[in-house]
Amino acid sequence: MTQRYLCVHAHFYQPPREDPRTGQIPIEPGAAPYPNWNERIYHECYRPNAELNNYERISYDVGPTLFEWLAAEHPDTLAEIVNADRRLVTRFGSGNAMAMPYHHPILPLASYLDKITQVRWGILDFEARFGRKPTGMWLPETAVDDETLIVLADHGIRFTILAPWQARAKHLDVTQPYRVELPQGKSMIVFFYHAPLSGGISFHPPMTINADQFVTENLLPVYQQEGAKRAEAKLILLASDGELYGHHQPLRQYFLERLLTESCRMNQIGVTYPEKWLQDYAVRRTVHIRQRTSWSCHHGVARWSTGCACTPGDSSWKNALRSALNQIAAEIDQVYEDTASKLVEDVWEMRHNYLKVLLGQVSLEAYLRQMAGKSLSVSEHQTLLQLLEAQFERHRMFASCGWFFEDFDRIEPRNAIAYAAHAVRLTELAGGVDLSAFAKQRLKKVVSPTSGLRGDQVFEQYRDTAFLTASY
CATH class of the missing domain: 3.20.110.20 (7-stranded beta/alpha barrel)
Structure with a gap:
């Protein structure tokens, strides 16, 4: 042998x-x-x-x-x-x-x-x-x-x-x-x-x-x-x-x-x-x-957080983007928890298993009824759908490629903010809380070292074009 x-x-x-x-x-x-x-x-x-x-x-x-x-x-x-x-x-x-x-x-x-x-x-x-x-x-x-x-x-x-x-x-x-x-x-x-x-x-x-x-x-x-x-x-x-x-x-x-x-x-x-x-x-x-290490950054995970010498040039935009998206995510999560908890006992378990709906393993109506423990009105159904779609978009914005490269003015980090804009819009539709001003204030600090493009400008381009990522 x-x-x-x-x-x-x-x-x-x-x-x-x-x-x-x-x-x-x-x-x-x-x-x-x-x-x-x-x-x-x-x-x-x-x-x-x-x-x-x-x-x-x-x-x-x-x-x-x-x-x-x-x-x-x-x-x-x-x-x-x-x-x-x-x-x-x-x-x-x-x-x-x-x-x-x-x-x-x-x-x-x-x-x-x-x-x-x-x-x-x-x-x-x-x-x-x-x-x-x-x-x-x-x-x-x-x-x-x-x-x-x-x-x-x-x-x-x-x-x-x-x-x-x-x-x-x-x-x-x-x-x-x-x-x-x-x-x-x-x-x-x-x-x-x-x-x-x-x-x-x-x-x-x-x-x-x-x-x-x-x-x-x-x-x-x-x-x-x-x-x-x-x-x-x-x-x-x-x-x-x-x-x-x-x-x-x-x-x-x-x-x-x-x-x-x-x-x-x-x-x-x-x-x-x-x-x-x-x-x-x-x-x-x-x-x-070794804690917080990776295969493609010699500085732990700084390539996707504070910025480091793994990418050439000024990488300070990475820290600004990570900080802004973390704060936006926290606000979205708070609205999600406050709003969904009025209808569902375990809002995080509802999010953890939401992919079953997107994969077609269970209908949205049956899933929400199961999580709520009762039948929902049309408006309650719509509210939970928008909250879950906001959560899906809010998770998309943390894909690693948004920070991998050397400049903010690329499709990957721009898409990260686009997903954030959609999550903010869907959160407003569901919970009645508009986080746009909060988001723009923080994204304004994200600036491309080459073109000068700012994060709040990208946010404005996408904020009003939110759509549901799935149809049921």
């Missing part, structure tokens, strides 16, 4: 690209010859990897917002992605797909209740797509703290994947998963990816030209170096954005196929995935994690 194993994890995600005023993705000239980036990446990456059956060979997660787009535009490919997991469940009793928090937020920056909502929504979406409960969850930007792991454990998640520098350990053996002990007897298993090789395949294109050469020159030496004195099985996990294979690096879907078939076979390397590994091997090591 082989003692060397490889797992390639691919994180597939696209932010919401729809214009919040129309619900449609506008023409994006940079994506030519395709109408938008989703279509271009689909043809360069998502579809080609499905045609090669690569999804069955890797570990992967797919962002719910990307799944939603695929369901509308390319359902056949979506089915192939899902069926890859189902075939493994049938064959081994475990699948290779992982869930993801719904809107790709930086969870350590979110409140406890927001963590629950995002994790719950991500799990509900996963269950609707894959027909099973997830055992693993990918954390956006691998951003983590103990509270995040506790929420995952409370929802039945067994494992996640982190960068090695997120472990608080002098000597970390990345060929083995570790258990993080949490309060009240809870725990979370963490697989740490191999940083040099993961970075190499992501940012050094020559490394992924020839799969056979990659194994002999890069992978085999690692097995000899890592835990060389121990006879136990060794797992090397490579983690990257899934779009690497065909989009970021053209034609690398063929590299991935060759790597996980012939290249590994010729060198007696088994191909596996985290859930299968946990079926076959015990977790014997424990570790603590």
